[in-house]
Amino acid sequence: MSQIIRRVCWGTLLLLVMPAAVWVSGWQWLPGFNEGALRALFAVTETVTSPWGAITSLLLTGWFIVCLRLRFRxxxxxxxxLNAAIFAGQGVKSLIKSSVKxxxxxxxxxxxxxxxxxxFFYELKRKQRSALVTEQLAQESAVPAWLRAHWAFETGYAFPSGHTMFAASWALLAIGILWPRRRYLTVTVITLWAIAVMGSRMLLGMHWPMDLMVSTLISAVIVIPATYLAGRLKGGEMG
Structure with missing residues (x-):
C-alpha cells in the first residue's frame, strides 16, 4: 500500500505543477487568446465533456485491460x-459545487x-442561463461562436473542476497501476492528456487554477483505494 501511495503522490505533484505555477504567477483569464490554439484545447476538453467522456472512459478501461492481460472475470x-473511481469523483464534484457556489x-x-x-445569473434555471449567455454574446466579436456555445452548455459553478477530476483520476490510475508494469508510454500519454485538459479549462474561461489544484488532490484520495483494489486482481500480470 505504501508504494501505491508513493506513486500516486508523485503523480499528484506532477499534475499540480502547471496550475500551481499559473496561480503563483497571478495570471488572470481574459478572452481573446489565439483562436487556433483555443480550438485545439477545446478539442482536448471535449474528450471529457458529455457524451464523449463516456467513450473516453470505455477506451481507457479497455486499454488498461489489454495492458494488464487480464482474463475475463x-x-x-x-x-x-476504474469506473467506480471516476463516478465517485464526479459525485463528490457535484456535492461540492452545490455547496461552494x-x-x-x-x-x-x-x-x-x-x-x-x-x-442573478445563478438564480436562473440552467436553460435560462444558457439563453442569457447566447443573447448577451450574440454580437461579441472577442468570443468565437463555438466558445459561446460551450459557455451556454456549461453554466454551472466552477469549484471544483469535474473535467480535471476525470482526467487527473485517469492519469493517477495509470501511474498507480500501469507504471510498475513498465507501460511508460501509456502513462506518459495519459498524463500529458490530463495536463492538457486541465490547461484547457483555464484558457476556455471555465476554471481558476485553485479549482484544478483541489480537484487533483481529491482525485488522488479516490484513486489510492481504487489502485489498491486493482492490484489485488488475479488472472494476468496483476496476479
Whole structure:
C-alpha cells in the first residue's frame, strides 16, 4: 500500500505543477487568446465533456485491460473498479459545487462586460442561463461562436473542476497501476492528456487554477483505494 501511495503522490505533484505555477504567477483569464490554439484545447476538453467522456472512459478501461492481460472475470472487475473511481469523483464534484457556489471566470467577465450579476445569473434555471449567455454574446466579436456555445452548455459553478477530476483520476490510475508494469508510454500519454485538459479549462474561461489544484488532490484520495483494489486482481500480470 505504501508504494501505491508513493506513486500516486508523485503523480499528484506532477499534475499540480502547471496550475500551481499559473496561480503563483497571478495570471488572470481574459478572452481573446489565439483562436487556433483555443480550438485545439477545446478539442482536448471535449474528450471529457458529455457524451464523449463516456467513450473516453470505455477506451481507457479497455486499454488498461489489454495492458494488464487480464482474463475475463478480472477484466470485468477492473472495469468496475476504474469506473467506480471516476463516478465517485464526479459525485463528490457535484456535492461540492452545490455547496461552494463559485462563479466561473467567464461569468465574472460577463458581469464586468455586460453588467450581469453572478447572483442573478445563478438564480436562473440552467436553460435560462444558457439563453442569457447566447443573447448577451450574440454580437461579441472577442468570443468565437463555438466558445459561446460551450459557455451556454456549461453554466454551472466552477469549484471544483469535474473535467480535471476525470482526467487527473485517469492519469493517477495509470501511474498507480500501469507504471510498475513498465507501460511508460501509456502513462506518459495519459498524463500529458490530463495536463492538457486541465490547461484547457483555464484558457476556455471555465476554471481558476485553485479549482484544478483541489480537484487533483481529491482525485488522488479516490484513486489510492481504487489502485489498491486493482492490484489485488488475479488472472494476468496483476496476479
Amino acid at each position: 478480472s477484466g470485468v472487475m477492473l472495469f468496475v473498479i 463559485e462563479p466561473r471566470p467567464y461569468v465574472l467577465w460577463l458581469e464586468e462586460r455586460h453588467h450581469i450579476s453572478p447572483d
